[in-house]
Amino acid sequence: MKSLIDNARSFAVTHVADPQHIKAFRALEAGQSPEVLFISCSDSRVVPALITGARPGELFELRTAGNVVPLYPDDNRPTGEAATIEYAVRVLGVRDIVVCGHSHCGAVGAVVRSDDLSAVPAVRGWLEEAVPRHAPVRSVTEVSPDVAEAVQAHAVAQLETLRSYPCVKERLEEGILGLHAWYYEVHTGAVSVHRPEEGHLSFGPL
Known part of the structure; x- marks a missing residue:
């Protein structure tokens, strides 16, 4: 400290x-005029400005456990995540949204390994609501230490959730917003990007 x-x-x-x-x-x-809404995990090893070289005012950030984008609230109950996304898109007019997953992600790893999360009920509830819908079903012995495949699938799935947000859907239809899924290796610093034209879960160098 x-x-x-x-x-x-x-x-x-x-x-x-x-x-x-x-x-x-x-x-x-x-004032501020960021170009990008950068959605990443709360993990301390992930530092968006360091990864991208962004200066103050260039990135609008949303950090959640497991870089989860929760479903848009349909009961008119406000959430911090929905408010951040809506403000970035409708008020700040960001032109791109990046969802950045990372290697060795504890949140996604806990789900694919079926870890016991009874001691952290809030974490368990958050992940049960978001991650299992997308994480590939595999045996524990098949899961790589960096849970790369699961993390990449999860990041791509968050883009689908984003498309359900009214503000995002609106800008996509207008052709003025881009959605991107990135994967960051915390131990090498390498960043790859989802290339949907090459396959549903194809990631390659930026």
Whole structure:
């Protein structure tokens, strides 16, 4: 914690006040105009700005356990996830949405391995509602340590859920929004992208 506090204390001087960056940070007070809504896992090993090289104001982020996009609420009960997606699309006008899964994902891995999640009922409920609909059914012995196949299938499935959101459906029909599924390897830094034209679960280099 100490190193984080030390960096927070010095951030304004070492970064914001730096002559190379001061104009860019000053411009942020006028508002934001991110190009992309980046949906990723809450996992601490996944750092969207580090992976993409994005600067402040370029990425609008939504982070959830297992990079889950929950179903659009049909009972008029607001959710933070739906609000974030709707705001990004309708207010900020992002042109692309990226759902980024990652290797060694604890959430997806727990589902495909059928781990006992009784000690974390909120986690269990969240994953039961979202992941099993999409995770491939395989025996534990067939699941790779990085659960790559399951994570990739899960990321692609989140795009289908996104298409059910009224704001996303609207922009897709207008041809002004793109949806993308990425897969990030936490131990190598490699990023691959879903290539639907090559197969339902085909991923290749960016």
